[in-house]
Amino acid sequence: MNMQKKSQLPLNDGNANKKRKALCSKETLVKLLRWHFGYPDFRGMQLDAIQAVLSGKDCFCLMPTGGGKSMCFQIPALAKSGIVLVVCPLIALMENQVMALKEKGIAAEFLSSTKTMDAKTKIHEDLDSGKPSTRLLYVTPELIATPGFMSKLTKVYARGLLNLIAIDEAHCISSWGHDFRPSYRKLSSLRSHLPDVPILALTATAVPKVQKDVVESLQMENPLILKSSFNRPNIYYEVRYKDLLGDVFADLSNTLKSLGDVCAIVYCLERSVCDDLAANLSQSGISCAAYHAGLNNKMRTSVLDDWISARIKVVVATVAFGGGVIDQAKMLCDRAFLVAKGRDSMIVQQCTIINYIFDPLFGIDRKDVRIVCHFNIPKSMESFYQESGRAGRDQLPSRSLLYYGVDDRKRMEFILRKSGSKKLESSGSQEESSKTSLIAFNQMVEYCEGSGCRRKRILESFGEQVTASLCGKTCDACRHPNLVARYLEDLTTACALRQKNGSSRVFITRNGRYHMQNMVSFVTLFNKDIRYGYKDGTLRHLFAQGCAFNSTDAIDRDQLSEFWNRDEVASGSEEDISDSDGNGNEVVNNLTRSKLQSRLGVNEKLAMLQQAEENYYRNNNTHKQSNKVDKNAISDSMREASRQRLQNALKQVQQRLENFKYALHLSC
Numbered sequence: 001m002n003m004q005k006k007s008q009l010p011l012n013d014g015n016a017n018k019k020r021k022a023l024c025s026k027e028t029l030v031k032l033l034r035w036h037f038g039y040p041d042f043r044g045m046q047l048d049a050i051q052a053v054l055s056g057k058d059c060f061c062l063m064p065t066g067g068g069k070s071m072c073f074q075i076p077a078l079a080k081s082g083i084v085l086v087v088c089p090l091i092a093l094m095e096n097q098v099m100a101l102k103e104k105g106i107a108a109e110f111l112s113s114t115k116t117m118d119a120k121t122k123i124h125e126d127l128d129s130g131k132p133s134t135r136l137l138y139v140t141p142e143l144i145a146t147p148g149f150m151s152k153l154t155k156v157y158a159r160g161l162l163n164l165i166a167i168d169e170a171h172c173i174s175s176w177g178h179d180f181r182p183s184y185r186k187l188s189s190l191r192s193h194l195p196d197v198p199i200l201a202l203t204a205t206a207v208p209k210v211q212k213d214v215v216e217s218l219q220m221e222n223p224l225i226l227k228s229s230f231n232r233p234n235i236y237y238e239v240r241y242k243d244l245l246g247d248v249f250a251d252l253s254n255t256l257k258s259l260g261d262v263c264a265i266v267y268c269l270e271r272s273v274c275d276d277l278a279a280n281l282s283q284s285g286i287s288c289a290a291y292h293a294g295l296n297n298k299m300r301t302s303v304l305d306d307w308i309s310a311r312i313k314v315v316v317a318t319v320a321f322g323g324g325v326i327d328q329a330k331m332l333c334d335r336a337f338l339v340a341k342g343r344d345s346m347i348v349q350q351c352t353i354i355n356y357i358f359d360p361l362f363g364i365d366r367k368d369v370r371i372v373c374h375f376n377i378p379k380s381m382e383s384f385y386q387e388s389g390r391a392g393r394d395q396l397p398s399r400s401l402l403y404y405g406v407d408d409r410k411r412m413e414f415i416l417r418k419s420g421s422k423k424l425e426s427s428g429s430q431e432e433s434s435k436t437s438l439i440a441f442n443q444m445v446e447y448c449e450g451s452g453c454r455r456k457r458i459l460e461s462f463g464e465q466v467t468a469s470l471c472g473k474t475c476d477a478c479r480h481p482n483l484v485a486r487y488l489e490d491l492t493t494a495c496a497l498r499q500k501n502g503s504s505r506v507f508i509t510r511n512g513r514y515h516m517q518n519m520v521s522f523v524t525l526f527n528k529d530i531r532y533g534y535k536d537g538t539l540r541h542l543f544a545q546g547c548a549f550n551s552t553d554a555i556d557r558d559q560l561s562e563f564w565n566r567d568e569v570a571s572g573s574e575e576d577i578s579d580s581d582g583n584g585n586e587v588v589n590n591l592t593r594s595k596l597q598s599r600l601g602v603n604e605k606l607a608m609l610q611q612a613e614e615n616y617y618r619n620n621n622t623h624k625q626s627n628k629v630d631k632n633a634i635s636d637s638m639r640e641a642s643r644q645r646l647q648n649a650l651k652q653v654q655q656r657l658e659n660f661k662y663a664l665h666l667s668c
């Protein structure tokens with residue numbers, strides 16, 4: 001490891017009481033900051049937190065993502081001889097931080113099961129010595145709960161060598177925190193065993209209940225409460241409405257392209273969408289890869305590695321919602337692998353296990369992410385804030401773009417209700433848990449469906465009072481209020497129409513194609529299905545998902561029927577290509593058969609598509625001659641779009657095959 005040896009600043013000699021005042025002076029602390037970290041000055045409330053704990057006070061410190069929380073305990077560790085104990089939720093994170101500190105010549109260690117017996121013995125010997133060289137000792141809450149380690153700490157404390165206990169990601173203590181971790185609760189014993197040691201609780205979770213819970217659980221005494229604003233002035237917030245966009249994928253792709261060669265993250269809810277998006281973006285010429293727990297270890301590590309080192313620009317990640325233990329373990333392997341490879345400078349020093357569940361990219365310190373896109377609505381404002389907060393950690397102008405769809409909203413509500421009912425089995429508090437999640441989610445829906453300032457909504461959800469001028473037109477609602485108001489009106493109309501027309505999706509473009517008098521306009525949507533848009537704003541599906549394109553998945557009729565609007569079929573709408581003369585169904589049947597029996601080439605599938613289309617027009621032609629030119633135009637664009645779609649799908653399959661070969665090769 002590249003250990004950069006740096007001498008200590010001669011600031012202390014162990015007589016802390018005498019020198020306390022001097023140690024707490026801004027001048028001294030800034031000197032330490034510059035000497036060890038090379039930063040010119042403290043950020044936000046760092047100095048207040050550092051001075052509080054150095055003067056023996058408890059402190060609760062709320063700072064946004066990337067705010068520089070670690071510095072609040074790292075500087076105190078350098079200001080005084082003795083030990084600062086850091087409680088950290090994740091071994092990989094501890095490794096990360098310790099490695100970064102060691103590279104700066106700072107004596108930091110961590111204790112975990114991953115250490116060899118020899119290494120552990122050395123650390124314990126150092127702790128037992130009257131003058132330990134270790135300045136920062138990172139441990140997990142589980143270790144603190146063991147009687148053996150607590151008795152060791154008590155001895156260090158008795159010798160007056162324990163200066164501070166820092167609880168990183170302190171919201172894990174609270175069941176109101178989005179990533180509650182039961183073992184954190186046991187930290188309540190710290191105060192009774194080590195009564196005079198100041199406690200510093202650090203978190204980026206701003207829910208007031210969490211703060212109260214943390215302060216009470218840790219038995220903090222009259223703590224200094226420091227709350228930084230959660231405002232991220234360098235991020236421009238925007239929402240786009242899937243139900244009003246003709247082709248969400250094209251919109252995303254064009255947006256990314258328009259930004260040029262910049263680093264980006266796209267979050268989505270499901271692995272399959274993640275894979276599809278990544279494949280399609282790649283085909284559109286965007287340097288991009290998928291990242292989720294469904295990939296094997298080496299693939300994921302290699303994707304992360306490529307992204308961190310800027311070999312790929314865009315990473316499409318799942319928010320791994322509901323990811324199981326195995327998923328988390330896989331993610332942790334990646335992190336350990338990267339840490340082992342010594343990519344420390346590129347990896348952030350902090351992360352929580354639960355954030356792997358919600359945000360697999362949490363802890364990856366790419367400061368220059370210029371845009372974070374949410375392809376699906378996140379489950380809460382907190383998640384959204386964390387994820388969108390990956391943008392612009394270098395403080396330069398960046399963007400958060402959320403694609404909101406009514407279907408997505410319904411799906412998320414369903415998931416949250418489901419996860420509530422799962423918790424019932426274990427905790428008996430289904431209703432409570434489900435309600436809390438749904439309330440939290442509702443804030444997110446309001447963020448999307450509300451017309452007011454987005455920034456204000458984010459900050460108010462964290463309990464911040466916000467002036468009207470704060471945003472300064474750095475969100476779409478403030479910059480283009482009329483446009484956003486019109487979208488929201490359109491969305492309401494679209495929803496009403498959908499309700500009226502059963503399950504049909506409504507297609508309304510921003511340029512008003514919804515009002516076109518053409519009977520049929522063709523649209524392709526990203527999600528592997530082809531749909532016809534109608535003058536009444538409804539869409540009918542011609543092909544079921546995967547039926548025409550995916551040559552590997554088995555498909556059955558039930559799966560197909562999910563993508564047809566049965567009500568419309570029953571009503572026998574004369575405009576329904578799927579129903580009017582059976583051609584639509586016939587095509588589907590043919591394609592399904594062809595899928596099961598033999599794999600047709602693109603040209604044959606296109607021929608079928610065209611045949612169905614021509615039959616449709618022939619049968620409905622008599623009274624619509626006047627529209628012929630329009631229809632021909634539509635027909636051409638339809639053919640072209642279908643051709644494109646099929647070719648893309650084939651490429652996608654090829655890419656998957658390549659991926660599979662690569663995975664096979666690696667596992668061999």
Ligand SMILES: Nc1ncnc2c1ncn2[C@@H]1O[C@H](COP(=O)(O)OP(=O)(O)OP(=O)(O)O)[C@@H](O)[C@H]1O
Pocket residue numbers: 039040041042043046063064065066067068069070071204348349350351
């Ligand atoms: N005073 C400072 N001046 C400049 N950079 C700083 C300062 N303090 C911390 N930083 C840098 O800011 C980055 C974020 O710091 P840190 O990882 O401690 O943030 P955090 O609040 O823990 O964020 P997260 O919750 O996302 O992990 C780090 O690269 C750190 O070195």
